[in-house]
Amino acid sequence: MKPIMCVACVPSTNDKPLDNITEYQKLVGRLINLTLTRLDISFSVQVLSQYMHSPLQSHFDLAFRVLRYLKGSPGKGLHFEKDNSFSLKAYCDADWGKCKLNRKSFTGYLVYFYNSLVSWKSKKQATISRSFTESEYRAMASTAFEIVWIKNLLQDLCVNIELPVKLFCDNSSALQIAANHVFH
Structure with missing residues (x-):
């Protein structure tokens, strides 16, 4: 699915507010529940949920696009x-x-156990990154925190996992920073 963020974040000048926002809120609420099993719409629904209190007609149209x-x-x-x-x-x-509103980056990660997806997230980063490498490195750090949490949870349940845990990233600069022991 193509990301809908660009259209949702920057509304057009002739876009009007919805008269009845409860229909939009019900629709997005149902989509949020559906994201528990349909990860492919998580990002789009997350963007739509940011406008629950003041949705525009374009947001409602984008929700129907997800449907x-x-x-x-x-x-x-x-x-x-x-x-x-x-x-x-x-x-x-x-x-x-x-x-487009605040130039923040988005992080997304997936964590698999037994080749089955157990944790995932798509979230706007808390700070503005100065480079693509910095935003990728922040994404790696968030994923590493999640891996440590899941590993500790599994150890509390007396499940020993194979180490090391593999973390896949597609940015070579961020990987080189993470591998450089001088920075740690």
């Missing part, structure tokens, strides 16, 4: 597989300065 996407792509939910290895692996990514 049309869902109707056209059944069976894209979570799938759990059985595996014999007690391993964790994670993937992370960031979009540098994508929010």
Whole structure:
């Protein structure tokens, strides 16, 4: 699904507020519940949920666009597989300065246990990054915090996982910073 953030963050000049915002709130609330099993709409629904108290007509149209996407792509939910290895692996990514209003970056990560997705997040970063590498490094740090939390939770449940945990990132500069022991 194409990101809807650019359209939602910067409304057009002829966009009007909704007369009845409860319909929008109900629709977005149902979409939020659906994100528990449909991760592919998480980011779009997160952006739409930022306008729950003052939605515009374009936001309502974008919510219907998400519904049309869902109707056209059944069976894209979570799938759990059985595996014999007690391993964790994670993937992370960031979009540098994508929010047009405040130039903050977005972080997204997925954490897998037994080849099944157990944790995920798509969130706007708290601070403004000065470079793409910095935003990717922040994404790696958030993912590492989540991995440590899950590892500790599994240890409390007497589940020993295989170490080291693999963290996949697509930015070579951020990987070089993370691998440089002088900075740590």
